[in-house]
Amino acid sequence: MRLIHEEIEASPDDVDRIVRRIATAPFNQHPERVHARLRGVTYGSIVLGRMAPPLNLHLAKRVIEEEQWAVGTTADEYLNDLRRSVLHPAASVLVYARANGLVAATISPTDDVVPADRRGVNALPSLLVIYSARHGNVRTGYMFSALTKLNLPEGIRWLR
């Protein structure tokens, strides 16, 4: 939190600790609302209703709606891809505040962290993983083509 609000310097050890924290954090487990257009979507044993476990919701979105990951990708594989992405030695590490939430995130090259047979037809060059500092869990992970698409908020701090 101080990294964002007080703009103190983050040492390499600080950054390593943040990375390890993200890489070992659970995916959010608090059931989430499902947007109306996704209700009824099925993927394997997953059937999206009005609420869903976030990992199921995000996996179904990534595979069925967005086709960033290939059909057949399991929840464990998706989560492992995100964790591999966080631990990538060249991963960018950033912190920012958005909508009253403090966030740490990493950005890595997709091709280095998601095996070719797990990339979907809409796979994009970079992989973003978002971690909630307040909740201590991973909120989401998805691919994008360029930083300009993320519309990151002002006040973002790049730690690496």
Place this chain on the structure above:
Amino acid sequence: MAQVAPEHRPARLVDKDLKNLLGFWRTVPEFATEWPEWDEDSRLDFIHEWPIERETLQRGADMAAAGLLNERQQCEWLELTRLIEIHRDTVEQMLGEPI
């Protein structure tokens, strides 16, 4: 939105982008009605994931500007732009930032 020359994109994927975008924008009134019931976590995830919608929209805009949509896709794109015009303020209020 900045226009760039789009890469070749198979018709199926363009159709899918349009389906996803229309699936969202056609249901904005229903979504807005539900929004007050959405808990903070669910709202925050909607905000965190919005760049995916934005990038899909940008792809569609690039394809439309380059004249690469077929007749049916052009009709759907036109419907989409009208829906965005109607519902932009509502979505931006939910996001707390421009779409």
